[in-house]
Amino acid sequence: MKYFPLLWSNLKRKKARSILTVAAVTIAFILFGYLAAIRMAFSGGVEVSGADRLLTIHKVAIIQPLPISYKDRIATVEGVERVTHMNWFGGVYQDPKNFFAQMAVDSESFLDLYPEYILKPEEKKAWMADRAGAIVGRVTADRFGWKVGDKIPIQAVAYRHPDGTDLWDFNISAIYEGAKKATDTSGFYFHYDYLDEGTGGDLGFVGWYGLRIADPSRAKEISERIDALFANSPAETKTQTEKALAQSFANQIGSIGRIVTFILAAVFFTILLVAGNTMAQSVRERTGELGVLKTLGFSHGQVLGLVLAESCLLSVLGGALGLAIAWGLITGLGDPTKGQLPVFFFPGRDVALGAALTLALGLVTGTLPAVQAMRLRIVDALRRA
Amino acid sequence: MFQWLSQVAAVTALNLRTIGQRRGASAAAAFGVMGVVAVFVAVLSMAEGFLKTMTSSASPDTAVVLRAGSDSEMMSGIQREETRIIAEAPGVLRGQGPVASSELYVVVDVPKRSTGTDANVPLRGVQPAAFQVRDEVRILQGRNFQPGRNEVIVGKAAAAEFAGLDLGSRLRWGESEWTVVGIFEAGGALSESEIWCDVGVLQPAYRRGSTFQSVYAKLESPEAFNQFKDALTTDPRLDVKVVRETDYYAEQSQLLYGIITGLGFGIAFLMGLGAVFGALNTMYTAVSARTREIATLRALGFQSGPVVVSVLAESLLLALIGGAVGAAAAYFTLNGYQAATMNWASFSQVAFSFAVTPRLLVEALVFSLLMGLVGGLFPAIRAARLPVATALREL
Numbered sequence: 148m149k150y151f152p153l154l155w156s157n158l159k160r161k162k163a164r165s166i167l168t169v170a171a172v173t174i175a176f177i178l179f180g181y182l183a184a185i186r187m188a189f190s191g192g193v194e195v196s197g198a199d200r201l202l203t204i205h206k207v208a209i210i211q212p213l214p215i216s217y218k219d220r221i222a223t224v225e226g227v228e229r230v231t232h233m234n235w236f237g238g239v240y241q242d243p244k245n246f247f248a249q250m251a252v253d254s255e256s257f258l259d260l261y262p263e264y265i266l267k268p269e270e271k272k273a274w275m276a277d278r279a280g281a282i283v284g285r286v287t288a289d290r291f292g293w294k295v296g297d298k299i300p301i302q303a304v305a306y307r308h309p310d311g312t313d314l315w316d317f318n319i320s321a322i323y324e325g326a327k328k329a330t331d332t333s334g335f336y337f338h339y340d341y342l343d344e345g346t347g348g349d350l351g352f353v354g355w356y357g358l359r360i361a362d363p364s365r366a367k368e369i370s371e372r373i374d375a376l377f378a379n380s381p382a383e384t385k386t387q388t389e390k391a392l393a394q395s396f397a398n399q400i401g402s403i404g405r406i407v408t409f410i411l412a413a414v415f416f417t418i419l420l421v422a423g424n425t426m427a428q429s430v431r432e433r434t435g436e437l438g439v440l441k442t443l444g445f446s447h448g449q450v451l452g453l454v455l456a457e458s459c460l461l462s463v464l465g466g467a468l469g470l471a472i473a474w475g476l477i478t479g480l481g482d483p484t485k486g487q488l489p490v491f492f493f494p495g496r497d498v499a500l501g502a503a504l505t506l507a508l509g510l511v512t513g514t515l516p517a518v519q520a521m522r523l524r525i526v527d528a529l530r531r532a
Numbered sequence: 533m534f535q536w537l538s539q540v541a542a543v544t545a546l547n548l549r550t551i552g553q554r555r556g557a558s559a560a561a562a563f564g565v566m567g568v569v570a571v572f573v574a575v576l577s578m579a580e581g582f583l584k585t586m587t588s589s590a591s592p593d594t595a596v597v598l599r600a601g602s603d604s605e606m607m608s609g610i611q612r613e614e615t616r617i618i619a620e621a622p623g624v625l626r627g628q629g630p631v632a633s634s635e636l637y638v639v640v641d642v643p644k645r646s647t648g649t650d651a652n653v654p655l656r657g658v659q660p661a662a663f664q665v666r667d668e669v670r671i672l673q674g675r676n677f678q679p680g681r682n683e684v685i686v687g688k689a690a691a692a693e694f695a696g697l698d699l700g701s702r703l704r705w706g707e708s709e710w711t712v713v714g715i716f717e718a719g720g721a722l723s724e725s726e727i728w729c730d731v732g733v734l735q736p737a738y739r740r741g742s743t744f745q746s747v748y749a750k751l752e753s754p755e756a757f758n759q760f761k762d763a764l765t766t767d768p769r770l771d772v773k774v775v776r777e778t779d780y781y782a783e784q785s786q787l788l789y790g791i792i793t794g795l796g797f798g799i800a801f802l803m804g805l806g807a808v809f810g811a812l813n814t815m816y817t818a819v820s821a822r823t824r825e826i827a828t829l830r831a832l833g834f835q836s837g838p839v840v841v842s843v844l845a846e847s848l849l850l851a852l853i854g855g856a857v858g859a860a861a862a863y864f865t866l867n868g869y870q871a872a873t874m875n876w877a878s879f880s881q882v883a884f885s886f887a888v889t890p891r892l893l894v895e896a897l898v899f900s901l902l903m904g905l906v907g908g909l910f911p912a913i914r915a916a917r918l919p920v921a922t923a924l925r926e927l
Contacts, residue, residue: 399872417806421560
């Protein structure tokens with residue numbers, strides 16, 4: 148710590164240069180924060196998926212419906228605790244651009260299976276009591292400014308009333324919060340019974356089934372047993388863990404993770420050069436001084452440490468500033484797509500990784516100049532000055 | 533004027549000749565710009581490639597008919613009787629019959645080659661007229677499917693991106709088995725991501741009875757669209773919406789294109805700031821290393837204009853070199869790179885190739901020059917303002 152004033156005055160001798168370097172590092176870490184949040188938005192579903200939940204979908208594709216009669220048969224499979232089902236409603240609220248997921252669900256079992264959607268007890272009671280009731284996640288409610296009690300008309304294309312009209316009215320019974328930051332709160336859920344009655348009373352099919360199993364380690368075996376139940380029937384099934392399905396969806400969007408990593412690599416490579424170049428320059432300019440330091444009795448190791456400490460100081464200053472700005476922007480401004488992403492936050496794990504990276508960046512950029520400074524012989528240094 | 537120009541030339545030449553002495557710093561500045569431009573081109577070529585695939589083959593004289601209120605074929609539904617009325621409507625091109633194809637659009641799970649996980653690949657049931665409506669479709673290998681048989685032809689891009697769609701493969705979807713009898717190309721269009729079969733076979737296999745989802749109709753001319761549209765939308769027997777194929781696909785690609793380009797410009801702008809800081813550092817150092825030279829020139833009667841120009845020229849040159857190398861690197865590694873993503877509007881996969889378009893390359897170079905300009909401007913001004921006497925005394 149006693150060397151801090153020395154480090155500080157070294158940074159101050161060329162203020163413009165130090166500020167520019169810190170600014171470049173700051174930019175790199177703002178990008179780091181944003182990209183981490185974007186990656187989380189796309190892969191969050193995989194990370195928070197329940198380990199004890201399986202999904203049974205039509206074998207050909209998830210858009211193919213399954214008979215509602217499968218519910219009781221799945222429930223009989225040993226190891227299955229509870230079964231729920233969902234229908235993709237695919238309706239339009241005012242404008243097709245206002246996209247969000249709407250799902251008709253078997254409400255009681257749905258809330259039981261998905262405890263990460265948090266409702267107040269009285270709100271839950273209100274939902275159960277209202278046939279046309281719906282619960283909506285915080286993100287979507289905020290996006291459209293909905294409050295509990297609002298009446299929301301949604302135009303369905305796939306589900307028409309018997310009279311041929313396709314407008315459905317829903318009452319917002321509750322706005323649910325997510326148990327974790329990464330919980331998707333963009334969904335809109337309503338009663339399957341409402342959908343069934345509204346379409347004439349014999350809908351007879353669901354989109355897919357969700358089920359909870361007692362022992363997650365038996366997922367594979369139970370999946371196979373369920374699929375065997377419906378083998379060679381008109382609607383064969385494919386059962387898999389929620390995680391596996393979420394992963395295959397993430398893969399369908401594309402390798403977001405890989406693209407983000409590629410961009411970050413380019414960013415850090417660029418910044419590395421900028422900062423490394425600055426350090427090299429400032430050491431070169433100070434050759435004479437370093438010689439004097441050594442003459443005064445500073446050891447080679449101490450000189451090495453001084454230069455490294457200086458580059459780390461620059462990088463940590465810039466990094467901390469960048470991470471703080473990124474955190475502030477992500478938390479304050481929120482989702483740049485205005486509610487299209489299910490979650491948008493700076494994951495704590497990535498904040499820690501960023502902090503480690505600031506130090507690593509300082510060490511890497513400082514190493515070469517520091518070693519040069521260490522190897523400097525007093526005579527050469529003083530002569531060159 | 534001539535004297536001014538010759539001063540510019542002399543000082544600039546001197547600067548550029550001495551870049552070699554500042555090799556490290558100059559290279560770092562150029563590298564910074566290179567990194568930014570490479571990322572800029574890479575991200576935007578993704579957006580361009582996607583847009584090209586989605587919209588390139590759509591033609592203004594093709595109309596798409598869907599059920600009123602639906603945005604995509606997936607959600608639409610049209611009865612057989614309705615398709616007849618649509619095909620007979622005024623404005624539809626006629627060959628041996630109306631050039632209109634009633635189609636069914638579903639997705640099937642096929643594993644992606646790269647990850648092995650299932651993806652929603654579009655399966656389109658078409659009528660024979662489909663090949664006249666989309667006249668860019670050509671069979672590349674094998675043959676076309678025969679009507680009435682469980683045979684499919686697979687788009688070139690789908691065959692490359694997804695596993696098990698090679699010529700001769702047998703596929704089981706639901707209760708029926710299908711054989712891949714041909715691979716087709718469509719000039720890089722969206723249909724290359726699709727699997728096609730006879731709609732008459734697909735309807736019973738998917739229990740769709742006699743319903744279709746869309747009608748693609750070739751019109752006599754692009755101008756015939758309004759006549760066709762008015763005829764259908766005023767017909768009391770129909771409840772449909774009519775869109776031009778170009779508008780239909782432009783609309784579907786808008787969202788993703790917007791997100792990727794927005795992201796690309798955002799990242800490039802931030803990275804560009806970082807690179808400009810690097811360039812500023814380099815140029816300030818270059819100027820301060822030449823303080824004595826510059827002061828000497830000024831003392832000899834050189835004006836400040838040529839000094840400014842010379843510093844700017846140096847930073848522009850460095851940025852241009854970096855930008856050109858970055859753009860070239862992106863072009864050679866990414867142009868034509870095959871990828872697939874989800875088209876949310878149709879809930880199905882689109883295979884596309886990254887497209888490093890000439891416009892993108894020009895934008896990249898302009899962008900790098902801009903970075904060079906900003907990075908050189910302030911140091912140049914400082915160089916011009918150096919008080920001659922102090923600068924000479926300083927050294």
